[in-house]
Amino acid sequence: MAQAMPPESSQERDAAAAKFRRTLTRVLIVQLVSMIVLGLIQVYYNR
Amino acid sequence: MHWINWTIVVVYLVYVVWDGIRLSKNTDTVSGYFVANRSLAWWVVGLSVMATQLSAVTMIGTTGQGATAGLSFIQIYLGLPLAMVILGVTIVPMLHGSGVYTAYEYLERRFDAKTRSLTSLLFLLSRGMSCGTIIAAPAVVFSAIWGIPVAWSVALIGVPTVIYTMVGGVQAVAWTDVKQMVLIVVALFGVMAALLIQMPISPHEGLRIAGATGRLNAFDFSFDLSETYTFWSGMIGGTFLMLSYFGTDQSQVQRFLTARSVDQAKSSLLMSAYWKIPLQALVLFVGVGVFLYYQFVRPPLLYNPAHESRVAAERGDAYADLQRRYDEVFTERQAAALDVADAQDDASETAAMESFRAREAELLAIRGEALALAGDVTGEPTGDVNYIIPRFVLSELPLGMAGLFIAGVMAAAMSSIAAELNALATATVIDFYQRWWRREGDDAHYLAISKGATAFWGIFACIVATYAATLGSLIEVVNQFGSFFYGSILGVFLLAMIRRASARGAFVGLIAGMTTVGFVAFRTDVAYLWQNVIGAAVVVAVGVALSGPREVPAAAA
Numbered sequence: 001m002a003q004a005m006p007p008e009s010s011q012e013r014d015a016a017a018a019k020f021r022r023t024l025t026r027v028l029i030v031q032l033v034s035m036i037v038l039g040l041i042q043v044y045y046n047r
Numbered sequence: 048m049h050w051i052n053w054t055i056v057v058v059y060l061v062y063v064v065w066d067g068i069r070l071s072k073n074t075d076t077v078s079g080y081f082v083a084n085r086s087l088a089w090w091v092v093g094l095s096v097m098a099t100q101l102s103a104v105t106m107i108g109t110t111g112q113g114a115t116a117g118l119s120f121i122q123i124y125l126g127l128p129l130a131m132v133i134l135g136v137t138i139v140p141m142l143h144g145s146g147v148y149t150a151y152e153y154l155e156r157r158f159d160a161k162t163r164s165l166t167s168l169l170f171l172l173s174r175g176m177s178c179g180t181i182i183a184a185p186a187v188v189f190s191a192i193w194g195i196p197v198a199w200s201v202a203l204i205g206v207p208t209v210i211y212t213m214v215g216g217v218q219a220v221a222w223t224d225v226k227q228m229v230l231i232v233v234a235l236f237g238v239m240a241a242l243l244i245q246m247p248i249s250p251h252e253g254l255r256i257a258g259a260t261g262r263l264n265a266f267d268f269s270f271d272l273s274e275t276y277t278f279w280s281g282m283i284g285g286t287f288l289m290l291s292y293f294g295t296d297q298s299q300v301q302r303f304l305t306a307r308s309v310d311q312a313k314s315s316l317l318m319s320a321y322w323k324i325p326l327q328a329l330v331l332f333v334g335v336g337v338f339l340y341y342q343f344v345r346p347p348l349l350y351n352p353a354h355e356s357r358v359a360a361e362r363g364d365a366y367a368d369l370q371r372r373y374d375e376v377f378t379e380r381q382a383a384a385l386d387v388a389d390a391q392d393d394a395s396e397t398a399a400m401e402s403f404r405a406r407e408a409e410l411l412a413i414r415g416e417a418l419a420l421a422g423d424v425t426g427e428p429t430g431d432v433n434y435i436i437p438r439f440v441l442s443e444l445p446l447g448m449a450g451l452f453i454a455g456v457m458a459a460a461m462s463s464i465a466a467e468l469n470a471l472a473t474a475t476v477i478d479f480y481q482r483w484w485r486r487e488g489d490d491a492h493y494l495a496i497s498k499g500a501t502a503f504w505g506i507f508a509c510i511v512a513t514y515a516a517t518l519g520s521l522i523e524v525v526n527q528f529g530s531f532f533y534g535s536i537l538g539v540f541l542l543a544m545i546r547r548a549s550a551r552g553a554f555v556g557l558i559a560g561m562t563t564v565g566f567v568a569f570r571t572d573v574a575y576l577w578q579n580v581i582g583a584a585v586v587v588a589v590g591v592a593l594s595g596p597r598e599v600p601a602a603a604a
Contacts, residue, residue: 010255027131
C-alpha cells in the first residue's frame with residue numbers, strides 16, 4: 001500500500017521552493033485585495 | 048410552499064441520488080471506494096473540499112448572522128489562505144505521498160499504533176455526533192417552516208445522502224459535491240440578484256444604512272483574547288484552526304487523497320485559498336441584504352413560524368400588544384431608514400442616523416420581549432437567527448427562487464454529510480476493522496464492510512439529528528470535547544515532521560495538549576480560536592521535551 005517518495009535533487013528542491021514563493025505571493029495578493037475591499041467598505045460607510 | 052418550488056426540490060433530490068449511483072463505477076475495490084484510485088482532477092477535488100466545508104449551517108445560519116451581526120464573522124477565515132499554502136508544502140505531500148487511506152494511518156507509520164488509534168477514535172466520536180448536528184440544523188428549520196415532524200425532514204435530507212454515499216463511495220461523493228457546489232453558488236447569486244432587484248433603494252444607500260448599524264464592520268483590530276471574532280484571532284487562531292481542519296480531519300484529508308498527484312492535491316486546496324473569503328463575503332452580504340430589505344417590508348415579529356403560531360394561540364393578547372407596538376416602531380424606523388438614504392449633507396445624515404439607530408434599538412427590544420414570551424410558552428430555546436433567511440426566501444422571493452434556495456440548502460447539507468459519512472466509514476474500516484480485527488481480506492470483503500459502516504454511521508447520524516433537541520446538552524459536550532483535541536491533533540502532525548520526536552512524546556504530548564485545552568476552556572474565557580494555537584503548541588513542546596535527543600524514528604514509508 002505504501003509508496004516511498006523518491007529523493008529530491010537540489011535542482012528539484014530549488015524549483016519547488018520557487019514555486020512555493022510564487023504561490024504564496026499570489027495567494028497573499030488575492031487575500032490582501034479582499035481585505036482592502038472589505039476594509040474600504042468598512043471605513044467609508046462606518047460614519 | 049408552492050408546488051413549483053416543491054418540484055424543484057424533488058427534482059434535485061431524485062437527480063442527486065441517480066447521479067451518485069451512476070457514478071459508482073470503479074468502486075469495486077477498497078482503493079476505488081475510499082480514494083477513487085487517486086484519479087480525480089484538482090478542480091473536482093477543490094470543489095469537493097469547498098462543498099464539504101460549506102454546510103447548511105452556512106446557508107441558513109451564517110446568512111442569518113450576516114442579517115443580525117453583519118460581516119464580522121468573515122474574520123474566522125482570514126487564516127485560511129495562508130493555512131492552505133502551508134499545508135501544500137507540509138501535510139499534503141506527506142500524506143498523499145505515503146499512500147495512506149486515513150490521516151491517522153500515517154501516525155502509526157511515524158509513531159505507533161496507540162497514537163493512531165486514539166486520534167482516529169477521537170475523530171469518530173466527534174464527527175459522528177457533529178454529522179448528526181449538520182443534519183439537525185436544517186431539518187429543525189424545515190420542520191418548523193413546513194409543519195412536519197423533525198424525523199421526516201431528517202429523512203428527507205439523510206436518506207438520499209446515505210444511499211448515494213453507501214453505493215457510490217468517494218467517487219459519488221466528489222462528483223455530486225461538484226454539482227452541489229455549483230447549485231449552492233447559483234442559489235446564493237440568485238438570492239442576491241433578487242434582493243438587488245426588489246430593494247427600493249440603491250446599493251449605495253443600502254450600504255449607508257447597513258454601515259449605520261455597524262453591519263459592515265468586517266474587521267475588529269482589538270487584541271482581546273476573550274473576543275471570538277477579531278482580526279488577530281482570525282489571522283493566528285484561524286490559521287491553526289484551518290491547518291487542523293483541512294490538514295488533519297479525515298473528512299477533508301480524504302478529499303485531497305483522491306487527487307491524481309501531489310501537485311493536483313495542492314492545487315485543489317489552493318482553490319479554497321483563492322475563493323473562500325469572497326464566497327463567505329457573498330454569504331454574509333446576502334444576510335446584510337435581507338436585513339436591508341426588511342427595513343422597507345415588515346418582517347415577522349418571530350421568525351420561527353411554529354413559535355409564532357403557538358404564542359399567538361396561547362398568549363394572544365400579550366402577543367397582539369407586542370405586534371401593535373412592533374408595527375408602530377417599524378413604520379418609524381422605515382421612515383428613518385429612508386431619511387438616512389436621502390440625506391444630502393453631513394449634518395442631516397448624522398441626525399438621520401441617530402434617529403434610525405434609536406428606532407432600531409426600540410425594535411430590537413420589542414423583539415427581545417417577543418422571544419422571551421416564546422420561551423415562556425414553548426420552553427424551547429428561542430434564538431431564531433436560523434429562521435430569518437428561510438422565512439425571507441419562502442415569503443418574499445419570486446416563484447421558483449425559493450425552491451432553488453431550499454435545494455441549495457439541501458445540497459450544502461448533503462455535500463457535508465456525504466463527505467463525513469465517507470470519512471467515518473474509512474476510519475472505522477481502515478483504522479479499526481482492518482488494523483485490529485481482520486488484517487487479511489479481499490476487496491469484496493472490505494467493500495461490504497465499508498458499505499455497512501457507511502450505512503451504520505448514516506443511521507447513527509439520523510438518530511442523533513432526530514433527537515438533537517433532547518440530546519442538546521450531550522451534543523454540546525461532545526462538540527466541546529471535539530474542540531479540545533483539534534489543535535492537539537495538529538500538534539501531533541507537526542511533531543511527525545520533527546525528526547527527533549518519539550512515539551512516547553507524541554502520545555503523552557497529545558494527552559497533555561487536550562488536558563491543557565480542556566483546562567483553558569473551562570477555567571478561562573479565552574476564545575475558542577486561540578485554543579487551537581494552545582493545543583498545538585503544548586503538544587509540540589511536551590512531545591519534543593519527552594523525545595530523547597538521539598532517538599531518530601524510522602522514516603515513514
